[in-house]
Amino acid sequence: MAYTGAVKVGGPADVHELTDLIISKVAVGPMDNNAYLLRCRATDEQLLIDAAAEPHTLVALIGDGGLASVVTTHRHGDHWGALREVVAATDARTYAGRYDAEAIPVPTDVLVEDGDTLTVGRVELTARHLVGHTPGSIVLVYDDPHGHPHVFTGDCLFPGGVGNTRGNANNFTRLIDDVESKLFDPLPDETWVYPGHGADTTLGAERPHLAEWRERGW
Template sequence: MPYTGKVTVGGPAEVHELADLMISKVAVGPMDNNAYLLRCRTTGEQLLIDAANDPETLLQLIGDDGIGAVVTTHRHGDHWQALADVVKATGARTYAGRYDAEGIPVPTDVPLDDGDTIEFGACSLTARHLVGHTPGSIALIYDDPHGHPHLFTGDCLFPGGVGNTFGNAENFATLLRDVETKLFGELPDETWVYPGHGNDTSLGAERPHLHEWRARGW
């Protein structure tokens, strides 16, 4: 089946197969969070982005091969409800943005700064620090050597806009600036975007609307 990026809580995962990487996307409740399991096709090493909830679902997705790392995109509780259970079951190292680590109740083994890399098998992710939704939110970039980049944005970028800044105009301006400069300013339109909730998109689909987002203020 072709990958669509459309998943539902209680439904099956969708798998995006790249030359060197397999990306499995699953939705977990109760806030329809997305979790992403990344598997290096060369070594079989796996990494999970956002142990959001439903640890049984996530551990079944991970399977017997386990995971070496769990990356939490930001401190909001709906993105780490299953983190303690997943870490206990797998022994995975934990990663999160340096300025959000204190808000995550499971200790962060490796705090991430802007530009840091996470290696798993023959694959790597680059962290980009995006301020506004939370102080330490991170996006993760997989720069596919055989194609376009793949971008995991947590709650900082969705189809139709940037993440919620809860009516704070300064936070909105900061988040929009970081998203424009660090994501839209550095990555091509073909970049595939995997958000923390809902359907996937691309930078090309969203780029024409940046001025609309700035004008509406959210």
């Protein structure tokens, strides 16, 4: 079956099979978070984005292939609730944005800066630092050489808007500015968006609404 990104807590993973990369999306409770397991086809190396909750679910998803690294998109506890257990089970290296790592109670092995390259096997991901939802949120961009880009946005971009800035106008402006300049401006409409909660989308589906989001202020 074709990948849709529609998953629910307690249900199976949905698998997006690309030429060089396999992306498995699973939903975990209690806050309906998405976690993404990336596996390089050439090497079978694996990287997990957001060990959010349900360590037993995530360890089962990882399977016997081992886990090289786990990336935490931002400091909020619903995105690292299973991190300690996953790291203990896999000995994976931990990555987080430089300005959020201090608030994550599991030690970060690699502090990620804007523009840094992360690898999973032979596949390269580019980290972009977005300010507003938190001081140090990062998103990961995979510019698939065989197709369109794919971006893992944490809580910075969803279908229908940017992440929650809790009524802070300055944080909202910073976040939507970063989302525009670092995602919408350089990436094409076909870019597939994998958010930290809920359904997937594309930049093309969201681009017509940017002015509307700015006007409403959230």
